[in-house]
Amino acid sequence: MTKKRKDCPSIDDVRLFVREYKGPQAISKREIARAFSISRDQTLILNDYIKQLKLEGLLPSRLKKIDLSLESTLSLIGRVSKIVPKKHTIHFTINRHNLQKKLPKTLEVITDKGSIGLSYRPNDMIHLKLTESASHVYHGAIQDRATDQLALEKVGIFYQKDGKAIIQIARKQSTQPVYPLIQSSTQLAERGDWVIAELPDNPKKAARIIRSLGSSKNPLLLSQVAAHEFHFPVEFSEEALALTKNIKVPDLADREDLRDVPFVTIDGSDARDFDDAVWAEADQRPSNKGGWQIMVAIADVAYYVRPGTALDEEARKRGNSIYFPDRVIPMLPFNLSNELCSLKPLEDRGCLVAHLRIDQEGNLISYRFNRALMRSAARLTYEQVQNAYDGKPDETTKSLGKAILSLYGAYHSFLKNRQHRGTLELDIAERKASVSTDGKIEFLGLRQSLPSHQLIEEFMICANVAAAKILQETGQAGVYRNHLPPDLTHVQELLQYLAKLDLEFSKPSPLNGNFFNQILKKTRSHPLSSVISEMVLRTQTQALYMANNQGHFGLGLKEYTHFTSPIRRYADLIVHRGLISALRLGYDGLKPEDAAELPVVAQEISTTERQAASAERLTLDRLTCLHFEEMVGKVFTARIVQVMDFGIFIRLNEGGAEGLIPSRMLGTDYYAYSAKDAEFVGQSSKKKFRLGDIVQATLEAISLADGKLLFGIREKGTPTRNPSTSSARSRKPVNSPRRFRKR
Numbered sequence: 216m217t218k219k220r221k222d223c224p225s226i227d228d229v230r231l232f233v234r235e236y237k238g239p240q241a242i243s244k245r246e247i248a249r250a251f252s253i254s255r256d257q258t259l260i261l262n263d264y265i266k267q268l269k270l271e272g273l274l275p276s277r278l279k280k281i282d283l284s285l286e287s288t289l290s291l292i293g294r295v296s297k298i299v300p301k302k303h304t305i306h307f308t309i310n311r312h313n314l315q316k317k318l319p320k321t322l323e324v325i326t327d328k329g330s331i332g333l334s335y336r337p338n339d340m341i342h343l344k345l346t347e348s349a350s351h352v353y354h355g356a357i358q359d360r361a362t363d364q365l366a367l368e369k370v371g372i373f374y375q376k377d378g379k380a381i382i383q384i385a386r387k388q389s390t391q392p393v394y395p396l397i398q399s400s401t402q403l404a405e406r407g408d409w410v411i412a413e414l415p416d417n418p419k420k421a422a423r424i425i426r427s428l429g430s431s432k433n434p435l436l437l438s439q440v441a442a443h444e445f446h447f448p449v450e451f452s453e454e455a456l457a458l459t460k461n462i463k464v465p466d467l468a469d470r471e472d473l474r475d476v477p478f479v480t481i482d483g484s485d486a487r488d489f490d491d492a493v494w495a496e497a498d499q500r501p502s503n504k505g506g507w508q509i510m511v512a513i514a515d516v517a518y519y520v521r522p523g524t525a526l527d528e529e530a531r532k533r534g535n536s537i538y539f540p541d542r543v544i545p546m547l548p549f550n551l552s553n554e555l556c557s558l559k560p561l562e563d564r565g566c567l568v569a570h571l572r573i574d575q576e577g578n579l580i581s582y583r584f585n586r587a588l589m590r591s592a593a594r595l596t597y598e599q600v601q602n603a604y605d606g607k608p609d610e611t612t613k614s615l616g617k618a619i620l621s622l623y624g625a626y627h628s629f630l631k632n633r634q635h636r637g638t639l640e641l642d643i644a645e646r647k648a649s650v651s652t653d654g655k656i657e658f659l660g661l662r663q664s665l666p667s668h669q670l671i672e673e674f675m676i677c678a679n680v681a682a683a684k685i686l687q688e689t690g691q692a693g694v695y696r697n698h699l700p701p702d703l704t705h706v707q708e709l710l711q712y713l714a715k716l717d718l719e720f721s722k723p724s725p726l727n728g729n730f731f732n733q734i735l736k737k738t739r740s741h742p743l744s745s746v747i748s749e750m751v752l753r754t755q756t757q758a759l760y761m762a763n764n765q766g767h768f769g770l771g772l773k774e775y776t777h778f779t780s781p782i783r784r785y786a787d788l789i790v791h792r793g794l795i796s797a798l799r800l801g802y803d804g805l806k807p808e809d810a811a812e813l814p815v816v817a818q819e820i821s822t823t824e825r826q827a828a829s830a831e832r833l834t835l836d837r838l839t840c841l842h843f844e845e846m847v848g849k850v851f852t853a854r855i856v857q858v859m860d861f862g863i864f865i866r867l868n869e870g871g872a873e874g875l876i877p878s879r880m881l882g883t884d885y886y887a888y889s890a891k892d893a894e895f896v897g898q899s900s901k902k903k904f905r906l907g908d909i910v911q912a913t914l915e916a917i918s919l920a921d922g923k924l925l926f927g928i929r930e931k932g933t934p935t936r937n938p939s940t941s942s943a944r945s946r947k948p949v950n951s952p953r954r955f956r957k958r
Contacts, residue, residue: 223814224251225763226264233273242274260761260814267699267765370443372431372920373401373410373424382412382422383920385833388444391418392920400424407431409440431919432844435654437837438539441830448532451548454525459550464588465518465565471587473568477618478512478589480558481671484596485649487543489558490514490782492591493674494618495625498572505575507625511678512589514556515565516781517791518801520547522809531816534823536783539834541650545783552782560591567791567800569678569778573625577632582681586800592618601667622670629673636771637728639755640735643748646871648838659842660870675779676770682778682790687764691797692810694789694817695776697765698758700726709734709754715893716743716906728771743907746856746866759821760786762813785820789813836922839872843924847914850929855908858893863904865912865926874924876912881928904928 232250236242244265247253253261268274371384373396380396394414404410404427412422428443429436442449478492491513498506520526530546537544545552558564566589572581593611603612603619612619644661651657679696686693703726710720718738723730731751738747755769760777767775778794781787789805796804853865853874862877878886881904884897894905904910912926 223253223260223762226267226765229261229264230268230273233268260818263697263699263759263761263765266702266756269702368411368413368425368443369422370409370411370428370440373404373406373408373427375406382410382424383918385444385920385922387829387833387921389414394418394422397421397423403427405430409436411443432841433654434650434656434838434841435541437834437841438542438544440837441539441834442537442544444833445826445830447537447544447826447830448529449544451529452525455529456548458524458526459519459548462519462550462555464555464563465515467588469586470565471568471585473510473512473566473587474563474590476510476589477592477615478510478558479593479595479615479618480560480591481595481597481600481667484598488545488552488556488782489591489594490516490556491671491675491779492558492566492589493622493671495621495674497621497624503572503574503580505628506580507573507621507628509569509571509573509625509674509677511569511571511674511779512558512566512587513568513678513779513787513791514558514782515567515586515791516547516551516556516788517567517795517803518565519551519555520788521803522792522806526551530785530788531819534785534820535827537827538831540648540838541652546785547782556782558589558591560594563588563590567794569681571677571681573628573632573677575628575631576635577628577630579677579680579684582684584682584685584794584798584800586795597665597667597671600670601665604667622674623666626666626670626673629677633673633771637732638771639728639751639769640732641748641752642735643752644745644871646835648835650838656838656842659839676772676775679776679778680772680774682794683764683774683776685797686776686790686793687774689797691793692762692805692813693776693793694760694762694786694813694820695764695774696758696767696786697761697775698767698769699756699765700768701754701756705754709750712750712893713738713747716741716747728769741907742854743856757825760817760824762817785816789816833922837919840917840919840922840924843872843914844917844919847916850911850913851926853910853912853926855904855906855910858888858895858904858906860888860890863895865910872924874912874914874926876910876926876928880915880926882930 228251229247232247233242236246244261247265248258248261251261265274369382369384369389371382371394374381374383380398380401382394382396384392384394386392394412396412400412400423403424407430409428409431411425411428413425414422428439441447476494478494480489480492482489491511493512494510495507498508500506520530526547529548533544533546536546536552547556555564558566566587568585568587568589570583570585571579574580593615595612595615599609599612600619600622602608603616604623608616642664644664647658647660647662648656649658683693683695685691686695706723706726710722713720713734718741720734731754734751735744735748738744741747758767758769764774764776766773776790777784777786778790779787781791792803792805792809794804795801796806852868854868855863856866856873857864860878862875863881864873864875866873878888878895881895882897882900882902884900884902886895886897886904888895892905894903896903911929913929914924915927916925917923918925
């Protein structure tokens with residue numbers, strides 16, 4: 216019998232409980248969890264509630280996050296090898312780590328129907344709780360997906376050190392980054408290869424190479440390495456692919472015909488899928504003088520990806536597309552993501568359209584949604600649009616001059632609204648890289664930020680707000696993009712950081728985006744302005760998907776969701792289905808039984824989003840290491856951006872790459888750390904290393920597995936080493952546990 220999930224309480228329910236609590240003991244998170252029978256899959260939501268209640272002063276800040284770990288007779292971690300839904304069984308290959316008793320390597324486990332239904336597929340790593348066993352058949356329940364920390368296999372680099380074969384694994388992926396290797400297994404790989412290895416039960420034993428992925432010098436392998444590390448599903452099931460064959464663009468039927476509207480798509484030059492198109496013109500109604508009429512057309516992915524199908528299961532499992540410098544791991548198969556759901560120029564495409572009206576101050580005054588058939592007039596890049604607006608049109612944009620001017624007119628109204636509501640104005644340059652098909656690093660640096668980027672962002676924000684309002688007004692279940700206010704403890708840490716730069720700011724009251732904007736405005740000309748912006752960003756909470764609306768602090772909005780990218784985000788697909796149901800736009804909307812699962816789905820896609828971001832960031836860091844590999848021994852000019860007790864972090868003036876100078880490599884003098892002044896002071900020389908200082912730093916080594924650069928201070932009189940003779944040193948793994956620590 217399928218177990219029915221208990222609905223998650225609202226934040227108002229929890230707030231009322233906290234206010235009226237009269238228990239014999241001080242209130243705790245566990246007491247709250249027990250009061251509402253919070254399940255394991257709802258803990259992320261409850262933790263967000265508690266963070267908000269701390270800000271309101273209803274809960275003491277000392278409370279830690281809850282951990283509703285399930286007590287069990289036997290809890291195992293392993294890989295699904297086979298699923299038999301009709302018999303409610305899973306064949307399960309055991310991970311031998313932390314095994315509590317001797318068991319066969321493969322178990323056949325009888326689970327409840329609900330456990331199997333949560334999009335688990337062969338090769339997934341999962342936690343499984345056994346409650347009863349007989350012979351080789353066990354009864355149990357799936358607790359959740361296992362983390363990659365506990366996976367049977369790890370990806371690392373095969374090195375030879377002191378005549379012994381070792382594998383170095385990224386520190387975030389393993390508590391022990393270096394293992395010896397079984398000598399016989401090294402025949403499967405060359406030294407310096409990325410390899411997949413099976414780790415031993417006992418950390419003192421040797422790991423075994425299973426197979427080689429190829430040379431660690433090859434930039435094209437980095438995305439493949441990340442996919443293995445994070446267990447990203449790459450291939451689509453045959454059932455899912457079969458559903459993408461012999462399908463066509465929807466007929467006009469009940470859709471509105473917008474094929475004569477000159478929509479344009481505006482994306483990066485390297486974009487391959489186009490899921491949003493925009494159009495604007497001055498509102499002709501006398502009651503809205505100076506206002507704008509806008510349409511945002513989004514690919515109608517819900518038409519092709521129906522709930523409960525193999526395509527839907529694949530999209531939910533992925534949660535989002537993952538973007539690497541050389542390739543994309545898409546959420547949907549190519550025939551959808553790059554073809555039928557991509558709003559290609561001069562081709563008919565089904566879409567869900569947000570019809571929006573804003574006044575001259577950028578306030579949203581009316582909105583509606585419908586399904587339509589559209590035809591994009593042009594595929595434009597950010598650079599093209601900006602050049603056209605600046606009076607330098609090309610052959611494509613010459614005929615679109617009026618349309619582009621209208622887009623910018625609406626954008627300038629949006630800017631007024633943005634300022635009025637106190638949107639957090641962070642200007643942080645985004646790191647970007649590109650790799651050619653033959654494996655050459657074509658670009659590695661900071662992406663140019665143009666007004667055209669923000670133009671599209673403002674159009675998308677407006678459409679997202681309108682979608683959230685519809686869900687709220689109709690009472691339709693959906694997924695919201697919530698961003699809670701920052702923890703006051705983190706705000707205090709930011710103020711302490713600024714004080715060390717001799718920048719004094721008063722504690723905010725009330726806390727809103729304008730407080731942070733004041734900091735950013737007053738430090739705009741500071742040498743560390745970019746670092747201060749990043750510190751402000753780190754002060755913020757992480758935005759999450761949730762099944763109830765709690766607003767978006769960073770954007771200064773009372774309601775917000777994600778509607779504009781259903782090709783690459785499952786959250787947006789859910790919102791499309793919710794709108795279809797709420798507005799009766801078809802029979803492929805959100806079903807009541809699917810709506811009941813939304814708290815769980817929201818947690819899943821929040822997790823997959825974080826994993827994708829981590830993989831993308833780590834891959835970019837590793838690509839940076841490959842770029843600098845032949846520069847070991849070279850001296851760089853850099854600025855100190857962070858001072859910690861174990862060393863100083865620097866940012867190179869050229870390209871913006873960052874690295875660490877451990878305290879032991881600051882020079883021949885002994886340097887003492889001062890937490891109060893955030894500086895290192897030489898015992899004999901009295902030389903200081905402080906935030907914002909410019910230093911000359913020598914690249915000493917790279918740690919490719921971790922994506923880290925290690926530097927040392929170049930002292931006067933120290934000869935510069937020839938990088939060409941130092942490349943061998945750069946291949947050595949950096950193993951000191953204090954050498955690289957997360958900032």
